[in-house]
Amino acid sequence: MERYDLIVRGGSVVLPDGVKKVDVGIKDGKIAAIAAKLEGEAEHTYDADGSHVFPGMIDVHVHFSEPGREHWEGFTTGSAMMAAGGCTTFFDMPLNGIPSTVNEEALLEKARIGNEKSLVDFGLWGGLVPGNEDDLQPLAESGVIGFKAFLSTTGNKEFEAVDDMTLLTGMKKIAALGKVLALHSESAAITNWLKDEKEAAGLFSADDYLETRPIIAEVEAVERALYYSEITGCALHFVHISSAAAVASIEAAKARGMNVTVETCPHYLLFNHDSLREKGSIAKCAPPLREADEQQRLISLLAEGKFDMLSSDHSPCPYDMKDPKDFNLFQAWGGISGGQFTLLSALELALAHNISLEHVAAWTASNPAERFGLAERKGSIVTGMDADLAIVDLNKAFTVTEENYYAKHKQSLYIGHSFPSSVIGTIVRGHVVVRSGEVLTEVNEGSWQKP
Structure with missing residues (x-):
């Protein structure tokens, strides 16, 4: 009789070819068997009856700030937050640590801390x-x-924007290395000029901030990057795209056969500019939350399959950097804290707009794994893959509070938001790190994943 380390029994499992009520047998950190009724013994079992089992989320865009700014967010609190949201792999961006991850020495030090x-x-x-x-x-x-x-x-003085010559030279080298360049695409010339105009006039309201980062600034930067990609052959990934016009430019590039993917973030889909008007700097991000009609366009594009993936762009900071009493809106830190809620957001949107659970799994797991070189071991529930699972109760609502949000700083646009579903379990390479919605913080199972 086959012996397993863990059997996840009775869940409705989101497989690549549909949702099926099956058992998942796990051995040595891998998915060893999938069957309607798995025969065999296991050292441990996880009762998933009544729940849905998704491939563990891969969030390709988070900002943890260790080393150097762990007081913003570090690997300990950040990874606990990700686990609580059903995320089993995250990709940390290079800019907010000190030093930034711009050379091999800094990379290896960050990897050591993460491990x-x-x-x-x-x-x-x-x-x-x-x-x-x-x-x-x-x-x-x-x-x-x-x-x-x-x-x-x-x-961020440790991580400066690229000029056009650096961008072209870098893209040519990145293409030769077979890597992908992710771009924050807003025109510096347009946004800086508009910001200077507003500040000179003493205009600092939410509407003024939105007007300094117009959709045309995003489109100009996207199209310029696409032109440079055609010259250099560099694969591109556009992060946190916030407008239908930018998506149209990216879709046109894909139709021409260009190697390009695009993400958006839950905050552009669940919230809009009214949140910045009402809540101030807690809702400030760049690109900004758009007006309600643009939000609806983005939701439609998601439903039509125009976004390759969803990611959180979790970008936290200490309270005083967001405090509206001490800063005008232009001076406050621009970033949304919300890394725990991407899978739940995807499910809210899917349930509200009759989108399949298989599409949720693609946005949050299989597409990121495929794009960034991890698909041979992560991103789907298939025999031989890493046993990375998110266990979700689709019928149990989850209201975000400071107590159940695991990030270091509890100041978030999501506080008070009610999701229709709950993440109740998370399994990383066969190890249970979240059970009954509670993070088992003594279980440090994470390791650096290379493509």
């Missing part, structure tokens, strides 16, 4: 910044997921 502290698996982005073009090859050879660059001012 020591993370509850779930993780990948690491490298940065493309002015002056580090010669560091790209060592970073690629050491295992970065890809590279990240900004076309708008970063607000």
